[in-house]
Amino acid sequence: MTRVSDAETRVLVSGATGRMGRRVIGEAAARDDVRVVAGVSRDLSVEIDGTPVEPAEEFRFVLAEYEPDVLVDFSVPEASREFVTDCAEADVACVVGTTGFSGIESTEDEFAEGGLAALREASEQVPVLRASNFSRGIQALLRAVEGAVRDLPGYDVEVTESHHRHKRDAPSGTANSILDRIESAGEFDRRVHGREGDSLREPGELGVHSRRAGGIRGEHEILLANAHEELRLTHRAGSRAVFADGALDAAVWLAGRGAGQYDFSEVVAE
Structure with missing residues (x-):
């Protein structure tokens, strides 16, 4: 070619x-x-x-x-x-x-x-x-997430993604890419999708939450927190x-x- x-x-x-x-x-x-x-x-x-x-x-x-x-x-x-x-x-x-x-x-x-x-x-x-x-912004987010997880060992991490009501797959492909980066940079042994009932957070958990509503074009947020502080990394697609x-x-x-x-x-x- x-x-x-x-x-x-x-x-x-x-x-x-x-x-x-x-x-x-x-x-x-x-x-x-x-x-x-x-x-x-x-x-x-x-x-x-x-x-x-x-x-x-x-x-x-x-x-x-x-x-x-x-x-x-x-x-x-x-x-x-x-x-x-x-x-x-x-x-x-x-x-x-x-x-x-x-x-x-x-x-x-x-x-x-x-x-x-x-x-x-x-x-x-x-x-x-x-x-x-x-999205070029998502590429920057992936690098930032990887660095943040390495710099904040032991912090709880939760990933939330939101898309329009017609999206078929959950979590989104982008969320899965983010989750892969987090797992490569930290010590997580399982993904927990949503929480219901008696669901106390356990060590090694990586929280995942998917929302589907209206015409949302794409939003991904990563929350890193311990008992004293929290860091949020967010990307929103405007179009x-x-x-x-x-x-x-x-x-x-x-x-x-x-x-x-x-x-x-x-x-x-x-």
Whole structure:
């Protein structure tokens, strides 16, 4: 896969009629370094701001017809694993923003056959970048959280995330990334999801709370506290545009790179 540096990156958007897919198409129209050539969706063929959206079941034909450089995927896990497999065969890079893969990996066999395994297999042929959140602010938050947990050993830690009423997965993919960072930096041996009844905090617990309401675009708060003080780290997304622009930044950055697995932190670092 080669890329002409001064050319627009040609992007195909999956999940194009969803909230994020539509926003990616809209934000791309304001940029001169990227162009959405088409989208795919489970819905019937439509157009979004002049961009053709084709049926998802015709994905392979769409790849051949529109010749994208990069897929930007905001679909669902079951569809995403098929899209990236087809992209690997067609030599198309993949930026994956779909979350909730754990929901289809409840057994060892399922894990081996699909989900994240499909992304890893695709990365052996094409560049694949998967992120639970494409906000640059979240990248800064992840670094801050890791440092805070290391600097405050023994402090209780609770993570609360809030999203709109239609979000499928809980905790959010971003919350899981935050939790992973906390566990890597501190001594926590289990996650406690919500509290009810007789639920005295025990050593090693990492509290997790998910809220779903209205049209909240995304809020994540980390509380660190002991008997004498507390520290709160919070990120609020004011618009889905921040995620759409980040995904497009990732697509431009990824185009033309060698096969392998990449992280959004690498995009932010450059």
